[in-house]
Amino acid sequence: MTAPAPVIVQPDAEAWVWLNLRHLPGVTCFAYAAGQLDPPWVYSVSVQVDARAPRRMSRGKALARERAETARQIICALPGQDWPGGVLAAVTAVDGPWWLPDDDGTARYCARYDLRVHPRRDSGALHGRGEPPS
Amino acid sequence: MNGARAEFRITDRRAVRKAVSPEIRAIADGIALEAAARAPRHSGDLAAGFDITPGDDPGTWIIDNPWHQFMWTEFGTRRQPARPFLGPVLAAARARWGR
Numbered sequence: 001m002t003a004p005a006p007v008i009v010q011p012d013a014e015a016w017v018w019l020n021l022r023h024l025p026g027v028t029c030f031a032y033a034a035g036q037l038d039p040p041w042v043y044s045v046s047v048q049v050d051a052r053a054p055r056r057m058s059r060g061k062a063l064a065r066e067r068a069e070t071a072r073q074i075i076c077a078l079p080g081q082d083w084p085g086g087v088l089a090a091v092t093a094v095d096g097p098w099w100l101p102d103d104d105g106t107a108r109y110c111a112r113y114d115l116r117v118h119p120r121r122d123s124g125a126l127h128g129r130g131e132p133p134s
Numbered sequence: 135m136n137g138a139r140a141e142f143r144i145t146d147r148r149a150v151r152k153a154v155s156p157e158i159r160a161i162a163d164g165i166a167l168e169a170a171a172r173a174p175r176h177s178g179d180l181a182a183g184f185d186i187t188p189g190d191d192p193g194t195w196i197i198d199n200p201w202h203q204f205m206w207t208e209f210g211t212r213r214q215p216a217r218p219f220l221g222p223v224l225a226a227a228r229a230r231w232g233r
Contacts (some may be wrong), residue, residue, distance in 0.1 A: 030216070032218040032225075033218070033221055033222035033226070035200055044228075044229050046208065046222070047217075048216065050210075094224075094228070100209060102212045102213070103211045104213065106211075106212050108212075112221065114225065117153055133148055
């Protein structure tokens with residue numbers, strides 16, 4: 001007789017990143033990839049962050065770049081911050097911020113980040129055997 | 135043996151890269167195939183447009199797709215949502231083989 005595989009809750013890293021970025025004008029983010037790693041309580045979540053500025057502004061490109069850099073610094077500082085929904089162990093900036101205007105000419109800088117997350121030890125996020133690290 | 139020593143001279147500093155280049159090419163092939171399979175299809179031009187060429191350094195391979203709307207399909211725009219097909223494949227590859 002075999003034991004059932006543990007069901008491990010995946011922390012909502014996308015929501016945590018958005019909570020920290022939503023105050024920035026012109027900035028949006030979403031998760032475009034996610035996967036379970038080894039050990040199985042660790043997840044990889046990949047997010048894309050877009051920073052835009054209005055076309056009509058003469059320094060729209062520079063403003064979009066400033067917003068992208070501000071977002072980058074916020075995201076890279078997330079590891080170690082208290083997050084009730086889980087633990088964000090590491091952030092890797094895998095791409096950008098780089099210039100990618102929209103098809104209508106709107107100024108935009110785009111960046112992508114890999115996040116390593118796992119549940120908090122005291123969260124009761126495991127159903128079955130095994131424990132996440134503290 | 136006491137006092138024995140061996141001396142090695144590096145004759146080709148790029149030898150390691152050259153040796154692993156076929157395996158890296160195979161990884162690139164897998165990434166391109168997976169991305170093409172995931173690509174949104176209308177005419178099929180996007181999925182069929184992947185090409186792999188050697189980089190400047192040994193052991194590097196460049197995956198390219200010249201289809202004109204590749205970037206906007208992958209990353210989206212203000213008026214259309216992103217439909218990532220290459221990003222998830224690369225994320226899985228990073229998780230498997232490291233960055």
